[in-house]
Amino acid sequence: MLKKLIAAILYTALSLGAIPATALDLEGAEALREGSMMKLGFHSAPKEVSTLSFTDIDGNEETLADYQGQFVLLNFWATWCAPCRKEMPALDALSGAFGDQGLTVLPIATGHNPLPAIKSFFEKAGVEHLPVRLDSKGAMARDMGVLGLPVSILISPEGKEIARMTGDAEWFSPSAQAIITHILETDSSQLPEAYQEGN
Structure with a gap:
């Protein structure tokens, strides 16, 4: 229930541009998963x-x-x-x-x-x-x-x-x-360090 609520808030914020996408990481994308995307x-x-x-x-x-x-x-x-x-x-x-x-x-x-x-x-x-x-x-x-x-x-x-x-x-x-939008708007500098290094 809480996970779905967080996902809904993130999705709404993304769609309204209220949260800068560069401040989000892959955990944000995970939170947006629902239905078959789980x-x-x-x-x-x-x-x-x-x-x-x-x-x-x-x-x-x-x-x-x-x-x-x-x-x-x-x-x-x-x-x-x-x-x-x-x-x-x-x-x-x-x-x-x-x-x-x-x-x-x-x-x-x-x-x-x-x-x-x-x-x-x-x-x-x-x-x-x-x-x-x-x-x-x-x-x-x-x-x-x-x-x-x-x-x-x-x-x-x-x-x-x-x-x-x-x-x-x-x-x-x-x-x-929502997941794709989030990923495309995420600045790679905000990803976990392992992703920045590519290894």
Whole structure:
């Protein structure tokens, strides 16, 4: 009860601009979790991410290092995964709302996912803001300790994993939007010392 009250106060204050976001840390983001977002676990210290590559639809290789300087919500998914398909429209909406504010939502189809099937699903689901990225052999997912799908991983602008969720979620819920707003507005100098050092 108290936790929900604190979350409501923080959410209201953030939305009204009453509390400078630079004065908040990751504990503030944790307090904003409600519903399915309770599954999002913030780490007490940042974790290294995979340096393995993944590809775009043309076969061009990328790594997570290419996205440093912005927050990344990395989402491992597959076309055959029902929970993955269920949450994709919400991830798309999140990308549309926050994509120009420093957040990149990066879904990576891991394992065997034929490109025509991905394109067909995106079209039917009305996905407009998400890129198509492939981890065809599942090597990157394994390297990041992904044991089931979907898995969403929040990565800091310094390229470190700061939170993780296994399972689908309502990524465009008021709670999710409040968490993302809080994180994007938090000055990295206000994060725990371990996050500033990146180790």
